[in-house]
Amino acid sequence: MANTPLMPKATAVWLVDNTSLSFDQIAAFCNLHPLEVKAIADGEAAQGIKGLDPIQTGQLTREEIERAQKSPSATLKLSVPKTRVPEAKRKGPRYTPVSRRQDRPNAIMWLVRNHPELKDAQIMRLVGTTKPTIEAIRERTHWNAANLTPSDPVTLGLCSQLELDLEVEKAARLALSPVEQPEEVATLLPVEDTTSEEAMAAASTKPAPKQPAEQEYAAAAVFAKLASLKKDKSDEDEGEGE
Structure with missing residues (x-):
């Protein structure tokens, strides 16, 4: 209770x-x-x-x-909780009461017209429909397409305003962060022609990367040079002191 x-x-x-x-x-x-x-x-x-x-x-x-x-006649009143426990996420398709199932096509048409950014899976979650039904309404091939009237699913009681806002926000984020690079931008990027004679000649003049052993030898030579310079500096300082 x-x-x-x-x-x-x-x-x-x-x-x-x-x-x-x-x-x-x-x-x-x-x-x-x-x-x-x-x-x-x-x-x-x-x-x-x-x-x-x-x-x-x-x-x-x-x-x-x-x-x-x-007061012995007083009754205790349960305190109002300060935190709200979120509702558990549903598993499986949304259940729609039989009395409201006839309103789903109208809600789908409203979503398709007012929020074209929504994916079919999102519409399915919101109103508990199927992908063939969404495609039929979008392509105007639904058996009752002539009698459909776009209606807000929130007003029809098929979903809450919070659920609708979350799905629209999610679709907007996906639209602003495309995974693939547009072809128009890709065509503007400079492409290095590795098959031309100039590119082959430039590649042949580039020094080959040093092998690990060569890198160690070069590093040892640098350290030896620094040690020699430091010793010479020390000798000069001692001469000036004398």
């Missing part, structure tokens, strides 16, 4: 042990029978259940408990 706390028996155990609320108040809050709450207080029920603090779980406030303790 929506107005029942999480783990009602464990919550009742904690309320019995830590508050002066009446059995009726605890029973009404935890959706239990007053005799069951009395059995918990007498140790005849819920013996192996550890009490759950509803204050720490955000289901009650200390002020709400104190208010109910002062």
